[in-house]
Amino acid sequence: MKRLELFALFLLLLGLAFSGQAAEKIFPVNYFGFPMDLNCEAKHSGPAAKTFAQLLDKDFQEVENCYAGLARLSEKYRFPQQGYSQALLFWKFAEVFSGAKPGPGRVSFGDAALGRKLMGRNDKIALIYSLLKRAGFGARIVEDRGQYFIMLEVNENFAGVYSPSFENYRLWEPGFSFEGIPKGLLSATLNFPPISANGGPVTFETLGAVPWTETRKGPEVSFRSLENCPVTWNFSRTRYPAYEEFLSVWPRKREVFARLSSEIFAPFNFSAKFHPGQNPELETFRNDDFGNCIFKWVRKNTPYAEGLENIRNPVETLLKDRKGDCDELSLALIAMLRESGMPADHIRMATWPKHMNIGVAPVGPLATDTFLTEESCRFQDEGLEFYIMDPSYLCLKKTPEGGSIQIPEDKCPIQWGICSYERLGGVTFKSKKIGAK
Numbered sequence: 001m002k003r004l005e006l007f008a009l010f011l012l013l014l015g016l017a018f019s020g021q022a023a024e025k026i027f028p029v030n031y032f033g034f035p036m037d038l039n040c041e042a043k044h045s046g047p048a049a050k051t052f053a054q055l056l057d058k059d060f061q062e063v064e065n066c067y068a069g070l071a072r073l074s075e076k077y078r079f080p081q082q083g084y085s086q087a088l089l090f091w092k093f094a095e096v097f098s099g100a101k102p103g104p105g106r107v108s109f110g111d112a113a114l115g116r117k118l119m120g121r122n123d124k125i126a127l128i129y130s131l132l133k134r135a136g137f138g139a140r141i142v143e144d145r146g147q148y149f150i151m152l153e154v155n156e157n158f159a160g161v162y163s164p165s166f167e168n169y170r171l172w173e174p175g176f177s178f179e180g181i182p183k184g185l186l187s188a189t190l191n192f193p194p195i196s197a198n199g200g201p202v203t204f205e206t207l208g209a210v211p212w213t214e215t216r217k218g219p220e221v222s223f224r225s226l227e228n229c230p231v232t233w234n235f236s237r238t239r240y241p242a243y244e245e246f247l248s249v250w251p252r253k254r255e256v257f258a259r260l261s262s263e264i265f266a267p268f269n270f271s272a273k274f275h276p277g278q279n280p281e282l283e284t285f286r287n288d289d290f291g292n293c294i295f296k297w298v299r300k301n302t303p304y305a306e307g308l309e310n311i312r313n314p315v316e317t318l319l320k321d322r323k324g325d326c327d328e329l330s331l332a333l334i335a336m337l338r339e340s341g342m343p344a345d346h347i348r349m350a351t352w353p354k355h356m357n358i359g360v361a362p363v364g365p366l367a368t369d370t371f372l373t374e375e376s377c378r379f380q381d382e383g384l385e386f387y388i389m390d391p392s393y394l395c396l397k398k399t400p401e402g403g404s405i406q407i408p409e410d411k412c413p414i415q416w417g418i419c420s421y422e423r424l425g426g427v428t429f430k431s432k433k434i435g436a437k
Contacts (some may be wrong), residue, residue, distance in 0.1 A: 025113055027066070029073075031092050033215040033242030036077075038093065040069035044110035052126065052148060053195065055106055056141075059130035062110040066093075067134045078209040082137055082200050084250065085208040087152065090131040091174040094124040122148050128174070133197035140169055141195040144186050149173065155201040158253040159310075163190060168201070178251050179310050204256045207247075212267040215242040221319050223301050226410055229293035230273075230281050237268045239319050252310040254327060254356065258349060258434040261335040264314050270339040277341065287362045288370045292416040294340060295389045298333045300409040304392045327356045329391035334358055334434055344436040348386050350379075350429045357419060359386030359431060376417030381431050388419040 022043035029036040045062050049055035070089060079085040097109075099118035107123040109130075119127070125141075125148045132139045138153030151162070151169040160178035161171035171190075173181045218239035225233035247264070250256060257264070274294065276282040282290060298318070305323040314332040317324040324332060334347055337360065348359040361384040366372060377388035395412035396404040 021110075021114060023114060027093065027096050027113075029089070029093050029096060031089060031210065032246040034210050034212070036073055036089075036092075038066065038069045038073065040066040042066060042110060042113035044114050045108075048111065049106045049108060052106075052122065052141075053193075055108055055123070055126045056130055056195065058108040058110070059127050060133065062108055062113075063127065063130055063134070066109075067131060070131065071135075078206070080203065080206060082135060082202060083206060083208075084202050084204050085206070086135065087132065087137065087172070087202055088174075088246070088249065090128050090135075093131070094119070094127045094174075097127075098124060124174075125150060129197070133199070136199040137197065138169075138199040138201055139197045140166065141193055142171070143191040143193055144189075149186075149190075153199070153201040154251075155203050156253075156255065158251045158256070160251075161186065161190075163192070165192070175249065177249050177310070180252075204251060205259065207260060207263050207266075210246075212240045212243040212246075215240055218244075221322075223297070226293065226296050226300055228289075229297065230279070230285070232273055232279055232281050233293070233297055235273060237270075237319065240267055243267055244315060244320060247313050247315055250313065252313070254311065254331065254349065254351070255432075255435060257311070257313050257331045258334055259436050261314070261331070261434060262338045262344065262436045265318075265335050265339055268319070270336065271341075274336065274340040286367050286370075287364050288366055288372050288416065290340075291337075291360060291362065291389075292371075294336055295333065295391065295416050296409060296414075298329065298336055299391050299412075299414070302329060302332060302391075304329065304394060326392035330356045330358050330389075333389060333391050338436065344434055345382075346384065346386075347434050348381060349432045349434060350386075350388060351432060352429045355392075355429075357388050357390045357392075357429070360389055360416070361386045371415060372417050377419035378417065379431060386431070387417040389416055390414070390419040393418065393420050 022041050025040065025042045027038040029038050043062055043065065045058055049058050070093060074086045074089060079089060097112040097119040107117045107119050109127050111117045112119050129139060129141060129150055140151040142149045142151055150172050151166065152172045153168055154170050158178065161181055162169055170178045171181065172178065173185065218241045220236045220238055222236045223233065225231060272278050302318055303323050304325065306325060312321060312324060312328045314335040317328040317332045337347060342363065346361040346363055350357045350359050359379060372387050379386050393414045395407040395414055397407055398404050
């Protein structure tokens with residue numbers, strides 16, 4: 001028998017030996033600082049892949065049993081099927097096998113799990129893509145200078161890297177928000193190999209139920225109340241860096257953060273202070289005074305500042321950076337109102353180009369001497385009267401030198417129902433529901 005034929009026979013026997021090889025493994029998944037150990041059977045499906053397409057097929061076969069385990073983790077922590085939290089779980093699972101130097105790489109899941117080989121970047125992309133495909137996500141593979149990337153089908157329009165041919169897809173680089181992909185990572189032209197998974201778009205409806213309070217604690221943040229507002233609103237809260245990292249990779253869009261407003265402050269239990277059903281001190285406050293105190297509390301604890309290129313999420317605004325522009329302060333205010341029990345149907349985003357306020361409809365009857373009157377900034381929608389809260393309104397007074405200085409919030413006459421439309425030229429705004437449940 002010729003030497004070439006003997007080598008071919010050796011490869012065949014090697015493939016048969018590897019096919020069917022399997023073992024029960026425990027994979028220590030680190031989900032943004034929270035441990036989620038995965039116990040599943042890893043298997044090897046044959047000889048090493050020679051091309052990236054072969055690697056995808058190999059991963060898709062080998063990861064089947066462990067995908068079932070990841071699905072159970074998703075169910076445990078309430079990650080919806082095809083939700084972004086689940087996509088992040090697949091990325092963190094692939095990180096278990098990282099460590100190889102950048103290069104073309106052809107290490108499959110079975111190679112890494114059973115052969116103790118480390119995955120390079122392309123290998124991890126192949127594994128993540130195979131899991132996305134198995135979970136029913138719509139996804140595409142793109143290539144740039146020998147590196148492969150994933151484009152996810154999305155359920156709404158937002159900034160990020162996309163192609164005119166695939167406008168409903170956004171390039172997803174694990175570890176970054178869609179809008180925050182580093183410049184220079186990609187060249188001007190992306191190549192689209194004929195590799196795609198037909199499925200549903202990724203959704204951004206919920207954050208899930210990871211117990212972030214069990215992760216590493218950060219510094220304490222203190223908040224201060226105002227005169228004639230609840231004394232119990234003087235308190236402190238602990239930051240959770242892992243949770244902040246988790247939120248930082250979500251799309252930085254008004255509608256996404258507004259939709260998540262009912263749960264984004266959950267780890268900090270603000271409802272214990274702001275919900276009338278949990279804080280007896282609030283029983284003495286009228287509807288208008290209660291809403292006005294929340295409005296003023298957000299303004300006092302997060303001063304107005306010019307915005308960044310991408311919108312901060314409410315946790316960054318209120319606990320990390322402690323400042324925000326009109327969009328960011330409005331989103332933080334929406335989240336705080338939700339913590340107080342305000343129904344989503346009673347809140348509207350009042351937006352126009354480069355500016356945002358919110359409209360809030362009081363729950364229940366107002367006092368006869370309420371400061372919310374026909375002279376207030378307001379609008380009607382679906383039978384409710386919405387009064388503007390303008391958290392970016394600047395309280396200024398003139399100095400003897402002809403300049404101006406900002407008035408402390410405790411002395412500022414701004415209140416619920418006062419807005420700066422006149423200063424902005426009377427621009428007509430658009431009213432939009434926040435989309436939260």
